[in-house]
Amino acid sequence: MKHIYQQLEREKMALYNVMEEIVRDVLLQYKDQLQLTCQCERCFNDIMAIALNELPPRYIANEEYGPYVRAAHVADRQGATNIILIVTKAATFVSNNPRCPVMNPVTSKTTV
Ligand SMILES: [Zn+2]
Numbered sequence: 720m721k722h723i724y725q726q727l728e729r730e731k732m733a734l735y736n737v738m739e740e741i742v743r744d745v746l747l748q749y750k751d752q753l754q755l756t757c758q759c760e761r762c763f764n765d766i767m768a769i770a771l772n773e774l775p776p777r778y779i780a781n782e783e784y785g786p787y788v789r790a791a792h793v794a795d796r797q798g799a800t801n802i803i804l805i806v807t808k809a810a811t812f813v814s815n816n817p818r819c820p821v822m823n824p825v826t827s828k829t830t831v
Contacts, residue, residue, distance in 0.1 A: 735782040741792055742770050745806045753810040761819035769809035774802060 746766060750758060777788055792798055817823065 734778050734780060735785065736771075737777040737779055737785050737788040737792075738771060738774050739767070740785065741777075741789055741802060742767050742774065742806060744789075745802055746770075746810070749803065749806065749810075753807060754814065755810055756814040757817045757819060757822045759819050759821045761821070762813050762817055765813045765818060766806065766809045769812060770802075770806045773805050773809075 746753075746763060755762065777792070779785065779788060792802075
């Protein structure tokens with residue numbers, strides 16, 4: 720997962736969604752407590768996508784301000800609790816419905 724972010728940084732995005740980083744932080748921080756059935760990159764990305772679709776984006780034009788926006792979110796206890804709840808919900812869904820090849824090794828063969 721790390722190399723994807725390095726790639727995005729290299730592309731110099733004009734807009735930057737700080738919520739992505741916040742969700743990633745929460746996911747990495749709580750991954751052991753979320754009882755994930757699979758911890759591969761695909762499942763992590765699925766969890767992030769589902770959570771990010773439910774959370775309001777926090778776009779900034781200059782990623783240098785990212786740490787300040789993140790700090791403001793961490794200080795907002797109610798907002799932080801809501802993010803953890805949504806990430807937990809997304810993690811439960813993906814754990815019950817993993818779509819990655821790691822958890823579905825025969826899917827591609829059964830269609831033949
Ligand atoms: Zn997986």
